[in-house]
Amino acid sequence: MSAAAPALVRLPVWRARFVLAGFFAAFAVIAGRSLYLQAMHTDFLQEKGEARYSRVLTVPATRGRILDRNGEALAVSTPVQSVWAIPGDVSASPAQLRRLASLLGADAGELRRKLGDASRDFVYLKRQIAPETAERVAQLGLEGIYQHPEYRRYYPGGEVTAHVVGFTGVDEAGQEGMELAFEASLGGVPGSRRVIKDRRGRVVEDIESIRAAQDGRDLTLSIDGKIQSLAYAALKEAVLAHRATAGALVALDVQTGEVLALANVPSFNPNNRARLSGAQIRNRALTDVFEPGSTLKPFTVALALESDRLSPATRVQIGNGGLRVAQHVIHDPHPESVLTVAQVIQKSSNVGAARIALALGREDMWRLFQRAGFGAPPQLGFPGEAAGRLRPAATWRPIEQATMAYGHGISVSLMQLARAYTMFARDGELVPVTLQKSPLPAPGTRVLSAQTAREMRAMLELAVQPGGTAPRARIMGWRVAGKTGTAHKQENGGYAADRYIASFVGLAPVSAPRIVVAVMIDEPAGGQYYGGVVAAPVFAQVARGALRALGVPYDAPLEPLPLPGAHEEAREST
């Protein structure tokens, strides 16, 4: 019996192959899976991985400043903190809450009520508090109470520049004035950046800036802080002294068309806007229209001079009984029965102006008014600019043509009126007005010939001399020229007997005009209501300060100007 050799168990070959194939298959699965993850899903996975630690933060952008023409700040944004809470997470002792309430300047009960509503996820406790106060709030270390930075707009000019600059809402979006008009360029675009944060939310590392924050651009206005402040003070004083309901003033640079001052009374403090009324916010100089009265006479007379039918020395019959047009009679309080054209302006005769107008074509008159900028907004880019009312010439009846000569039946804004006067100041050219600083002389549109404009200036200068309607508009050192207006206010379709709008529009210095100043006082109730008494002194005060601030050389002898005597002041027809 031979020892049997260990029996070779012959395994079937297929088993080894099967195992091998099994291994290959497993490899193939792993390779496939890794290919799938690495090549096809890589972005998604990387994103998921990064999401564990990287965060995108927004970078706040600051709103642009608003500056006056000399670079003084009129509106600046500074960072403040807003305190908010998640009511459900707040656990504070009553003593802590009282302390918090006193820091925030809020009522403790009110605070408890806000925090008591656990169903809300987010509640503002106080918005926009000073950074120092915010620091003290943070030191209380209360749970569930957080802060986030915001910007708040401050207006150092306060009520003086309130109407021009306007204001923003709590979210820093412009709501009024230039803040609204230039919202697109003032407002910044917040940026974003990616950072790595640790478990506690602290920024460990900056990775990249996705989009840089774009700060808003600064806006430089044409307003001159000095003239503006003077204008506001003078206007406010006049409104108070004459117990008027309101007043407005516009000062223009004749060469550049820049608005040097734009003041309104009553005004408001843009830094504290609780209890604001619409009357305070309204920018009357731009958004309100009124019947200008006699300040419109120079336009009619200028048109007559252009037609060469008249010269300043031509005599006009005034008569004693007034002028009858259809069933209406136009009256004048002047004793003279004949006036020259220059005297019609100087003494502001309604009959004279009406007679001159009736000799003109109504189409021509309409065209002049239209080219002077009446009936269309002055295009300052300011929200709510009024266009005024200038009816088509075809609808004018003769009486309307006559009354329009002295500024009734047509309505304009103070800005339009001031701008229209630049054509007398610029030898016949009307200048486009702007509220942005643009110190280069602006090209104008020719409306009158240079000779007519000069003749008108001479007549307007007569109006401020003794014997004219506004000797109180004179200032020592500079020759001024201008025209008064005293108009009955419109009321229920007619004219109120005892409510007036007193106005004065003037230019200075006459030899080489630099500024036009228009003043309007609404409903003076202090006994005086003539434009020459109520509005002209405001013009004088503002023009004096503005000419000095602008460094305009004197063009008149330096002699004191006594207040006009009783017979040296012509009374205006209303």
Added chain:
Amino acid sequence: MAKLNLLLLLVLVVCALGLVTSQHKARKLFSELERAEARARELDVEYGKLQLEASTWGLHARVERVATGTLGMRAPDARRVRVVNLAEGR
């Protein structure tokens, strides 16, 4: 063959280290940039605050009040002002 592989491995390691360093440098520079930008913002905010303060102190109404009230100053009479014309003087 093995030598080439070793060499390639070495090159790979060097490249990897280079990548790590440059990434680190980039992040450092970026954070420096961020810090500088934050500082710039801070300074800008402070500038705004100072400008606000300057404007408040320099309010024309206030200057006027201090000048006439506390300092007893007044605007000169036009007769006491001499105008110097620069263009003619040259």
